[in-house]
Amino acid sequence: MDCCSHEGRTVGDARFEIKKVADGVHAAVAAPAYKVNSNTAIIESDDGVVIVDTHSKPSAARVIVERLSEITTKPVRYVVNTHFHWDHWHGNEVYPAVYPHAEIVTNQLTREAMVRKGLKRIQDHVRQVPREIAQLKADLAAARAPAERARLEADVRLAESYLAEVTTLRPALPTIAFEQTMKLYRRDREIHLLFLGRAHTEGDVFVYLPKEKVVITGDAVIGWTPFMGDGYPEDWVATVDRLAQLDFTQMIMGHGDVAGRDWLAMFRGYVHDMVDAVRAEVAAGATLEEVQQRVPERLAPVYEKPFSLYGHYRPWRAALRANIERTYAMVS
Ligand SMILES: [Zn+2]
CATH class of the missing domain: 3.60.15.10 (Ribonuclease Z/Hydroxyacylglutathione hydrolase-like)
Known part of the structure; x- marks a missing residue:
């Protein structure tokens, strides 16, 4: 199409x-x-x-x-x-x-997070995206390889259309709003909205369909390396473990x-092992720079390949470095 x-x-x-x-x-x-x-x-x-x-x-x-x-x-x-x-x-x-x-x-x-932080970030984007566009255009001017030029041209178009829309957004x-749980009972379906603890943000909502054995995870579980900038790395595994207790297959x-559940196990393993490794380094007195050097090498054999499925849009090592920085700050 x-x-x-x-x-x-x-x-x-x-x-x-x-x-x-x-x-x-x-x-x-x-x-x-x-x-x-x-x-x-x-x-x-x-x-x-x-x-x-x-x-x-x-x-x-x-x-x-x-x-x-x-x-x-x-x-x-x-x-x-x-x-x-x-x-x-x-x-x-x-x-x-x-x-x-x-x-x-x-x-x-x-x-509450939307009111306190989300609305402000809309204004931040209106201010920041023009700089982003200027940078992309500079990269494009310097790019030689046809594939890279095509990608940067597409990125410029997407950034410009995003800027136009975020500028006129009516949030x-x-x-x-519910506290812990909200359930919708329909003739043919039950839909459970659940809060299982902090992970990707302070208020991650999971949507669970018990009859169909399907769960919708938001960004508490995703197909690439998670963004942890607003997250709670030390709470994340416990929340994923509560999720794992639900009866679902997809x-x-x-x-x-x-x-399926195999990816849940892989994702949990990544968060668990990353947090564990950073904790151990901090306990031994390592600096952030040392942690940034050692932890990726320790995790790469298991996690680099499965978390690199989405190519250059979500490079594993760059995302991991950000995850380590957030975790280091929270643990220290
Ligand atoms: Zn997202």
Whole structure:
């Protein structure tokens, strides 16, 4: 399909592969891109649709609305945000505009984080992305290899379209917030929204479908190296262990392809071993520089390959260095 038009109308440049996960449950898996988009879960019930996460910009959510017609004619009733990061809620405004009865749901911690930090970051992006674009253009001017030039040209286009959208964003905050758990009971389905402890953020929401044995993890579990800049590395494994106690076979993660419990074990292993290694180094009095040299070499044999599936968009070593820095600061 052509990237940006559908019946002559411009929808957006975000790309998704829609995969059936169970009867009435689909994952819209976002293609990795310079301005990242989260995945979306699409859960159909007798009276309407639940959507989980809305990407980094309204046009990406509009692509999902457009493609929903391939799946169902039912209206979207609930939009769940798994956490407060830009790439999971900036598209919120699209749903109440298209479906007047749609409610946006998250937990209290995440709603507060959106108000305290998320709104400010929108203004930060408006200020910072022009510098980013200037840097990309400088890199492009210096680039010689055709493949690199093509990638940088695409990145410039994505950065410019993101800037245009974030500048005119009308942030739609959640209209319903819960504390620990919220359950939606539908004739044909149960949908549990759960808080299991801190991990990627202070308020990660998991969406669990017990009958279908599917869990939607947000960014507490993803298909590449996690971002820990707002995270709690020392709490993360315990939260993942609580997740592992649920009876499920498939995970729709915040980023990356649909996965099973084998990937959960790999992901848990990475977080556990990284935190453990940094802790041991700190206990022995190592400087951050020493930790940055030694821990990657220790982890690479097991983790470098599986965490490098998504190529240059998420280089493992660069992400690992950031994870180590965050963990070092939290442990010290
Ligand atoms: Zn994300």
